[in-house]
Amino acid sequence: MKESARQVAYQVLAAVEERQAYANLQLTHLLNKSNLARLDRAFVTELVLGVLRRQNALDYAINQFLERPGKLPKEIRRILRLGFYQVLFLDRVPKEVATNETVEQAKGLLKGKFIALVNGVMRQLARKESIIWPTWEANPLQYLVVVESHPKWLVERWVKQYGLEKTRAICERNNQSASVSIRVNALRIDRQELLEDFAKEQIEAKETAFSTVGLKLSAPSAITALPGFWEGLFTVQDESSMVIAPILNPQPGETIIDACSAPGGKTTHLAELSKDEGTIHAWDIHPHKLGLIRQNCERLGINSVTISRVDAQEPPKDLHGQVDRILVDAPCSGLGVLRRKPELRYRITEKDIISLKSLQAKILDGLAPLLRSGGILVYSTCTIEPEENFQQVKDFLQRHPDFEADELLPYIPELDFSEEEKRQIDKGFWQILPHRYQTDGFFVARLRRK
Numbered sequence: 029m030k031e032s033a034r035q036v037a038y039q040v041l042a043a044v045e046e047r048q049a050y051a052n053l054q055l056t057h058l059l060n061k062s063n064l065a066r067l068d069r070a071f072v073t074e075l076v077l078g079v080l081r082r083q084n085a086l087d088y089a090i091n092q093f094l095e096r097p098g099k100l101p102k103e104i105r106r107i108l109r110l111g112f113y114q115v116l117f118l119d120r121v122p123k124e125v126a127t128n129e130t131v132e133q134a135k136g137l138l139k140g141k142f143i144a145l146v147n148g149v150m151r152q153l154a155r156k157e158s159i160i161w162p163t164w165e166a167n168p169l170q171y172l173v174v175v176e177s178h179p180k181w182l183v184e185r186w187v188k189q190y191g192l193e194k195t196r197a198i199c200e201r202n203n204q205s206a207s208v209s210i211r212v213n214a215l216r217i218d219r220q221e222l223l224e225d226f227a228k229e230q231i232e233a234k235e236t237a238f239s240t241v242g243l244k245l246s247a248p249s250a251i252t253a254l255p256g257f258w259e260g261l262f263t264v265q266d267e268s269s270m271v272i273a274p275i276l277n278p279q280p281g282e283t284i285i286d287a288c289s290a291p292g293g294k295t296t297h298l299a300e301l302s303k304d305e306g307t308i309h310a311w312d313i314h315p316h317k318l319g320l321i322r323q324n325c326e327r328l329g330i331n332s333v334t335i336s337r338v339d340a341q342e343p344p345k346d347l348h349g350q351v352d353r354i355l356v357d358a359p360c361s362g363l364g365v366l367r368r369k370p371e372l373r374y375r376i377t378e379k380d381i382i383s384l385k386s387l388q389a390k391i392l393d394g395l396a397p398l399l400r401s402g403g404i405l406v407y408s409t410c411t412i413e414p415e416e417n418f419q420q421v422k423d424f425l426q427r428h429p430d431f432e433a434d435e436l437l438p439y440i441p442e443l444d445f446s447e448e449e450k451r452q453i454d455k456g457f458w459q460i461l462p463h464r465y466q467t468d469g470f471f472v473a474r475l476r477r478k
């Protein structure tokens with residue numbers, strides 16, 4: 029039987045909740061298996077990401093209609109979250125349609141009294157004028173936890189670090205959708221030419237502010253169907269990620285390590301920048317991810333990359349003192365990319381941040397002896413937690429007096445930097461919060477071995 033968009037959305041949400049699946053990967057997997065048309069596929073994506081982004085708000089609203097909210101089985105809560113999301117956040121779905129479809133969905137998944145419960149709650153919601161939400165003015169913390177749907181510990185942490193206003197801006201940004209950007213493969217085509225190819229096919233795109241090889245698509249699109257994808261003319265990459273490889277500034281003929289490289293977004297950028305004439309060692313600890321790097325290199329026509337399974341905490345000793353440049357795009361808590369991975373906010377804990385900090389430090393310590401004197405190490409993360417960023421680099425420099433922070437300004441895009449950013453950049457690092465330039469949040473530091 030043909031599955032509906034709402035059924036597929038339910039299945040993705042179930043996998044995210046019960047099997048800790050990543051929503052974006054699960055969406056791709058189940059959408060590819062389904063026979064849904066383009067508009068329905070977009071609807072599934074909207075439902076899944078919307079429900080995850082607004083989970084606390086939805087639960088707050090649902091609980092107002094229940095006598096014992098704590099006792100609600102998770103399948104029913106999942107159906108109600110989908111229904112409430114359509115009624116409260118999607119103007120284009122009429123209330124009656126959302127209500128009827130949610131009840132129909134309950135009939136397919138639940139039995140007896142539970143169907144009646146979903147029916148009763150949805151009809152009460154449809155009759156209600158509006159939900160009374162916590163307000164920013166009365167209680168900003170509660171507002172951010174409920175209305176902007178971020179866990180309390182995280183909101184408190186960010187408020188301590190960034191203050192209330194910035195935290196609000198970050199949370200709001202995390203609940204907006206992310207645009208798709210691509211990095212043009214300079215080995216095969218230049219940006220203007222690809223832009224013209226897109227225009228011929230009525231695909232609207234504009235140049236990115238962060239990168240001279242980036243294009244931002246005006247509307248979401250099936251990437252593999254874009255002209256030039258299979259010819260390797262571009263790679264999907266967020267604008268903020270396009271900033272990292274130019275900071276390492278790889279040169280043709282050099283020996284370069286990309287120590288945490290899967291799926292190869294930055295490895296392939298390094299190869300493009302060094303004109304595919306260097307020796308790039310692309311490492312990752314997870315063998316199953318190595319194939320993704322290989323596929324990307326093959327599609328983009330890159331030959332300078334050697335891919336191996338290596339634990340960057342204990343890299344091969346024969347490279348000691350031999351390497352010109354190292355990129356450590358470290359495993360991190362990912363809290364800078366919540367708009368793309370909304371479920372991470374409910375999954376990551378403070379304990380994870382501490383254990384990731386320790387793993388990152390071991391990776392940095394393992395790699396440090398490989399760099400030749402005068403060589404460059406770039407450390408980057410897609411998180412905004414100080415332990416994994418500023419503190420990590422500060423501790424590393426203390427443990428390794430043979431390293432120093434290096435100049436960053438010549439390697440980053442020319443932007444209208446704030447005073448705080450200028451101070452950071454002078455010290456060799458740069459933290460971008462997600463709301464600042466409407467990109468993912470990230471951190472980067474450029475270090476030199478003396």
Ligand SMILES: C[S@@+](CC[C@H](N)C(=O)[O-])C[C@H]1O[C@@H](n2cnc3c(N)ncnc32)[C@H](O)[C@@H]1O
Pocket residue numbers: 269287288289290291292293294295311312313314317338339340341357358359360391
């Ligand atoms: C942020 S992701 C890298 C993304 C990649 N640089 C890109 O741009 O496509 C971090 C990677 O580090 C890998 N990793 C985790 N622990 C590692 C270790 N001890 N040694 C090497 N790689 C590791 C993970 O498997 C993951 O693929």
